[in-house]
Amino acid sequence: MFKIARKRIWAPTIKEIEVEVPEIARKAKPGQFVIVRVDERGERIPLTIVDYDNSKGTITLVFQEVGTSTRKLGMLNEGDYITDVVGPLGNPTEVRKYGTVVCVGGGVGISAIYPVARAFKEHRNYVISIIGARTKDLLILEDEVRSVSDELYVTTDDGSKGRKGFTTDVLKDLIKEGRHIDLVYAVGPTIMMKVVADVTRPYKIKTIVSLNPIMVDGSGMCGACRVRVGGQVKFACVDGPEFDAHLVDFDELLARLRMYKEEEKLSLELCEKRLKIHET
């Protein structure tokens, strides 16, 4: 059982929690994730470690409520407990001096690029961050990302904040302007990461994405998270979660992410019904 020390609500469906897991906090590095099981009936779901504080013994997680597990997690408050937190899992980001690094974060993926952008900055890279959301209310961690970036660009799909359009539009412009880019690091919806790969591929700009496929154990036992990278099957949990974006078979990954669409809907409906009964 792990205690929630702090909770912040970014938007009605996007929440941040700081969890007391001293052993994980001690070991966590940028790019890694944890598996969370909210309660005894819960699924095991992967969540990126957004921040970690060894002195306080905590890690920070940010999530969007999209299914039963994240919905139940979002209902928990400060002082409540999470049944299982396992980690730190996955390989840490290879952080070194590249030169100019562009960090692209879409939606809740902004939270995943924040620790990596910070680490790149600490290694004296010139960090350009591009963050985007559907609308301004869903734009998270803007100040945090700005504080670790040399340049920050904001986009929203509806134009309610920053530039109207997608993060990849800004990336395209930067490349067209002739900006020298040594590395692109992108996390967001899978479709966004696919487009980022398509944008940088013709220019042969090294591009890393952090994938978020369906996982169960997170330690290489089940193969649910298998992805095709450069024609080879890799397990995102132990071989990743970061891969060379130009080698990832995104179409297969997108199809695999839809595997339990019906069940996820059914489960969420039941969950909402229970939450309603609970409220009344």
Place this chain on the structure above:
Amino acid sequence: MKREIIKEAVPVRKISLEERRTTFKEVVIGYSEEEAIAEAKRCLQCPNKPCVEACPLHIDIPEFIKLIAKGKFEEALAKVKEKNEFPAITGRVCPQELLCQKACTLGKIGEPVSIGKLERFIGDYELKRGLRVPPIKAKGGKKIAVVGSGPAGLMVAIELAKLGHKVTIFEALHKPGGVLTYGVPNFRLPKDVVEAYINYVKELGVEIRVDSVIGRLYTIDELLETYDAVFIGTGAGTPKFLGIPGENLNGVYSANEFLIRVNLMRANEFPEYDTPIKVGKRVAVIGGGNVAMDAARVALRLGAEEVTVIYRRTEKEMPARREEIENAKEEGVKFVFLAQPVEFIGDESGWIRKVKCVRMRLGEPDETGRRRPIPIPGSELLIDVDTVVIAIGARVNPLIQRTCPNLKVRRNGTIVTDEHGRTSIKRVYAAGDVVTGAATVIEALATGREVAKTIHKDLTEGT
């Protein structure tokens, strides 16, 4: 006195077929006291005891059977426990037909004594009356980390705890037991049996820390800073795939994932439990081992109308236990022999629809002694499916080896040890599937017990 030889074993009762197809209840009911005594009386008590030699744990089989025959169950139990801590587990999952029962003298003229069923009887007797924790007088006083809470790890932990050492088990999943918990389904090994033994291990003073992935949370080197010795018993838990086109289509599972979703996450109770599983009307299971039989029988219980096991050799070469093959057949699992999948064919939205197989024939025996399957060119077999489970074996998990560069491993990832379980790193030991590659529970228990002795000796006498 000339004793009567009874060639037929006392049959074991099973629950109804109807219940077997719809529930996860244990299939085999087990012997009653009367049945156990009757079966025990069949034992010839032959002086050379070939069964003891054939048992990896060298349980004094004729002796415990003699005590059952006399109705002295408590004494029979004590006899078994001299060598085996988990009779209710091994009595259920051990391949006795290849070990003790294969060696049984009675088997030469009739059916061998049902040693496994008798072992289970005595194990269940103990569970019913409650496991008793022995008083621990020894004061080993060393701290030992055990990585993995499967059969090998549990055995090592028990042996060392009894010698008075402080043992901590690190388990990656949220429930201990390893393959006994995530792998073997309830209908073959009820989870309350495993839980009873886990509680016993805890009562012995062993600390079990779940949610702890060694290699990530702590490296082996870090454990060595805190503990006097480290035992690695992480098993063979990484699934093998076929490496054929279409393997990543939706609806294609590794047996590990399929069984973990049900056994550990209780997907069979979805949506009461949050983890889903997709089982269509037609399910194909690839492989011929016990895991394939488990997966096929799980699929039936989850409502599949037709479950087909596809195996590249014939029934004779199947590595699964006869008993489990029979159970699967009784429940309605179909078999396609001499066929090897070469492609999984999907629909436009990425879902599995057909398995394309090539027909095989048997050639000369290979290094395992089984006849090698050879593809018949131009032959083809298409099987319509909604779900596929790949159960062609498992390899060792690479996580510890990757994060412990000094640990000597073979090309297939198994850890190199000397005959006593010592690895290439001082104070680090290993046993079970992580050393041998995928094998049996009983072998993991047997080597685990021996390695525990080595650890105790090295720590208390020095090397």
